[in-house]
Amino acid sequence: MSIETIHGNLKGLKSSQLKQLQRLYHQRQPRDRATTPEFAQRVAAISTDINQPVSAYINRRGQVIRVGVGSPRETQIPPLELPRYGAKRLSGIRCVTTALKSDPPKKPSLTAMVLQRLDVLVTLTLTGQGFQRRGGGATGYVESAYLAHLAPESDPNREQGLYWTVSPPLSLDVVTQQDFLDLVEGLEAEFEREYVAQQVDISHQRVVVVGLMTADLDHQQFADGLAEVTRLVDTAGGEVLQTITQRRSRPHPQTVIGAGKVQEIAIAVQTLGASLVAFDQDLTPAQARNLEQEIGVRVIDRTELILDIFAQRARSRAGKLQVELAQLEYLLPRLVGRGEAMSRLGGGIGTRGPGETKLETERRRIQKRVSRLQQEVNQLQSHRSRMRQQRQKQEVPTIAVVGYTNAGKSTLLNNLTHAEIYAEDQLFATLDPTTRRLNVPCQGEMKTILLTDTVGFIKELPPALIDAFRATLEEVSEADAMLHVVDLSHSAWESQIESVSKILEAMPIMPPESLLVFNKIDQVDSETLSYAKEHFPEAVYISAEKRLGLETLREKMGEMIINA
Incomplete structure (x- = not known):
């Protein structure tokens, strides 16, 4: 694209008019003034000639970097092409635009100013045509000017829901003589103070x-x-x-x-x-x-968010393999059009794991990587299958612990088996399955069982994750019995039961014995507890954290494995 490209609606313009617009690129502006009277009059003259608004964008070095036919909304710089300074800085670009009527700048133009974080927006209202002074000499095409800029939090306009401040109509002389840099530096100092005050943790x-x-x-x-x-x-x-x-x-x-x-x-x-x-x-x-x-x-989106969390949580080689496979399968159809983001590894939410790569050189590599990862996951599946067969030969019954994410599965396993699984009040706090031995009462004697903690389920679990984690989920299908842990303190506990049940129903094999375990009863009111007991009388009610009801749960597990 030429540096003298004219943006916006060019339909019907003559070549001479386009040349006039292109010459604006060569008009250097002072750094400490929003514009000069000469430049403003030239922009106004062209606008009058073509009978359309004209917008010129100028950087802080005084260079005209963009010229467009239309309002600031119609000619704005695309967001991805703007400097990303965030809330503590302005973009370093000002806009001088014309309005065919003598009205203040309209909301779409002011919104465009906010979106681009422009230093200032100078709106020139036109006389309709240049005219002569009484004593001779042209007064020019500018009738008056409005100066608009972003409003800091302390500005009274923000209380009215406005993000901008607009001056009353000013003469061109007043606007062009105002110290532009002083205004901009004062605004940025205020934005910097607000930004620092808002930040809780810069690592987030x-x-x-x-x-x-x-x-x-x-x-x-x-x-x-x-x-x-x-x-x-x-x-x-x-x-x-x-x-x-x-x-x-x-x-x-x-x-x-x-x-x-x-x-x-x-x-x-x-x-x-x-x-x-x-x-x-x-x-x-x-x-x-x-x-x-x-x-x-x-x-x-929601899926990419979940994939990112899984990428952070994976600790074992198996977990990392499965996460990378799921991320690559998600990324492959999204490579087209990712722009500059495809040319570098990213940082932050949604960019952990395998990262992003250029489309032309990497699509085939990604496909090969997916195939290789799929083979490794299949090998992992075979390895786990052999491990399960060995456990079955030793005739040690297995109970899988399943449930919605953050239901308290890991806390339950820790308190039952004295394991040291990572357990926090977070979604997907644990990712890799963990198996521990536990002695439970069974027909008058103590019997050893294996208790396996699985990855937490979530509503509408992304298909890529279901496929990638099938080796993990097979720990459920191969178990002799299953505990379905439910967070009774969650407002949507009933729909969470339904979500987990749907995922389990999609599995090829289900354990013959299943027991609902309502957790966190210490955090619910008596009405909720009574409602749950009325509708789920066969369930066990516990508080894993407070160790309430764990002995009853151990007895129930012993009953479940009698015929295992």
Whole structure:
């Protein structure tokens, strides 16, 4: 692309008019002034001649870097081409634009200023044509000018929900004589103070979470799903700055959400200094690309968020293999159009694990890597199968512990077997399966069993993960019995039972014996506990952390393995 490219609507323009626009690129501006009277009049004259707004973008060195026919909204610099300074800096670019009417700048133009984090927006209103002074000499084409800039948090306009401050109509002389650098440096100092005050932990990635409520969801389902994504972001090491929601009958095919909401998210990203946007549902590769182009930062979906957490949690060679396989299978159809992001390894949520690579040179390599990983996972499956056969020869019954993520499975195993499995109030705190011996009472004597902790399940577990972790999940299908642990303190515990049951039903073999274990009874009210006992009378009610009901659970496990 030529450095003198004219952007925007060029239909109907003469070659002489295009040359006039291109000459604007050669007009150097002073660093300490927003513009000069000569440049402003020239822009206004061209705008009057073509009867359309003209917008010129100037960097802090005084170079004109972009010229467009149209308003700042119609000619704005794409977000991905802008410097990424975040909320503590402005972009270092100012815009001088014209308005055919004598009105203040419109909301779309001011929104474009916010999205681009422009230093200032100078809007020139036109006289309609140049005219002569009484004593002779042209006054020019500019009637008045408005100076707009971003409003810091302390600005009274922010209380009214406005992100900008607009001056009253000023003369061109006042605007061109104002110390531009002094204004910009004062604004950036204020933004820097606000940014530092907002930061809780600079090691956390700053995230905006987006939720879409479609017609097939009720309010509770939507709220639970959104809360789960927020927990996933927290588990992945992110800090949720804001949650933005929209209600639509169905997702928009190109951007999931409406155009106005995309713009709202883009403004939130700029004003909050967010570095990532996380959606509460899966995005198609095209939707993710479109959103990134409009918003200007990385956009990830629920699946990519889960994959990132798994990449952090995997400790064993088997777990790492399976995570990398799942990530590569997810990444392969999303390589097209990833732009500069494909040329480097990333950092932060959604970029851990195998990383991203250039499309032309890496697609075949990724496919080969996927095939190789698939073979290694198959070998892992065979190895685990042999291990299970050895345990079966020794006639040691096995009980698999399953349940929704963060239900308390690892805590239960730790307190029953005195194991030291990592257990935290996080989603997917443990990833690799762990097996421990446990003595349980059975027909008047103590019998040794093997208790296996498995990876936590989650609603709509990504298919790539189900496939990649089939070797892990086979620990469930090959077990003699199963404990289904449920977090009774969670508001959506019933739907979590349903989600786990759906995943288990999809497995080829199910253990003959299954027992529901309601955990965290110390954190629920008597009404919830009574409701659960009424609807699930055969279940066991415990608090793994407080060690309540564990002896009853051991007795139940002994009964389950009598016929194993």
